[in-house]
Amino acid sequence: MGSLFPKLGLVAAGLAASLLAGPAVEAATRGGKMIYGRYADSLFLDPVLNDANVDIWVLTNLYDTLLAPTPDGQSVQPGLATKWELTDDGKSVVLSLRPDVKFADGTPLIAEDVKWSLDRARDPKAGAWNSSLASVDSIEIKDPGTVVLKLKNPDPTILPALATFNSAILPKKLFEAAPGATPEEKAKAFAEKPIGTGPFVMTEWKRGVSMKLKRNPYYWKQGEDGKPLPYLDELEFQIIPDDATRLLKLKAGEIDGTEFIPYARVQELKNDPNIRMELWPSTRVAYLTMNVRPTLKDGKPNPLSNEKVRQALNYAVNKNAVIQITTLGLGKPMQSFMSSTTPLFYGPAPLYSYDPAKAKALMNEAGFGNGFEMSCLALSGNGDDANNLTAVQQMWSQLGVKLRIDQVDNATRTARYREGDFQCRTAAWTNDISDPSQITSYFAYFPNIESLHSGFQNKRIDELFVKSQQENNLEARRAEYKEIQEIYNNAAPIAYLYETPYPVAFRTKAKGFVQIPLGNNLFEAAYVEK
8 A cells, every 4th residue: 555655755754753853852740731823623523424624623533443544644554453364355444443442431442332333334324425425335353453434446546535534443232321312413413422432522612712621531642751651641722713812811921832823923933932833744735615506595697607707816816925825835836625734736837826917818718807896604713714815806806896895703604605605715625534535535525525615516526536446556546647737727716825834832831732734633642741
């Protein structure tokens, strides 16, 4: 499998390695509490029935998967399975389960929990991510310590899929004992007080205010001192949507760390002796999702259904200017809908280089020479969103396009997005799997979630995606993904902005946090010096 997944560039991999190596060189402090400021609250802490980073990025602190991503996000390592074997015909995966693992309530993890969890995750009716396990035909328990996945066909993505959040292992009996008449109702009830085998267990959740976690006393992984992780006794997430407020609290020492630092503030924090500013290698891309349906939810005709209009809007955006305004040069233009660190990425040059004359010509060809009015959803209090859209608003005005910026909270933006009730929205994506299949299933493969809930559909892309999921020849698969990217990027269902690292900041005494390129926020080895 390793040959299928090219590695990160040496610079990114080296930076990741140097950052990840940091906490191991000194003795970690055990006990205590860390307070981390989040820009938005989680919505639904079920690994299968969610599609939002506010959930995905914290799930690894509550649940475990059979395999886990490596620190560079490009391969897999042992998790709840200590070893795995692909049979010679590529149609079976034999997994040896880690012995003596317990859930956070003290009940033992058994093979039936594994089979049930993966059967649920691969159910075509369950969630947006079941396609990652679509090749699984059946799951057999060979003995109490061995589970065998029988595949319909060889699958180049099956190992990274087993290291992805939706494949997390849940306790079957506890889930099925949750109140509710349907699996969806049970999932909702279970996710209010989730129990997994991860380093922490949730003790309190005040929606929109805070989430409190405590150490899982049964966690299986060992720390640098040979004792069980996590180091912290408590981990508290405080929900602080306004960027400026989060940074004020960080500087005042009211919180120990925070995420999504506005890029315009990075240098300021680097210069603060009490703050450690971290830029983690990422797979993050920032873009604007465009609804391409002919008619909007309110019944009005939608100019964005015209491909030439979407291309024009892209040519009208000066990406280098946006990158300078929002990221102070820390970003780089997108060359595909997926990041350049994604396996099988294809992008010979930055997309839609600034060309106002071409943009105007395309608008005229599309019959919108005088422009139109449109709206875009943005996160209230988010500095990067404000900078991006203010710049784009001015640039699009040169085409006669009047952009209205509608600032809403994250829950509202997510709900309207999932309902297709938007014309345009700010967005960012991070891969959760070391393979291009996930982002493609979400952005471009219509049967999953109608391509970012945008309504975009291309039959050739749909055919190529299905084919690529069964293609074990690396070069053939590379060719399939090259064509997918060329078709999608030409159709421009999104406005391409930039790639960036993950900006996270901590007080100098708060250490051990890790964010891998796939976005996972890992607090298992985090601690606060006394």
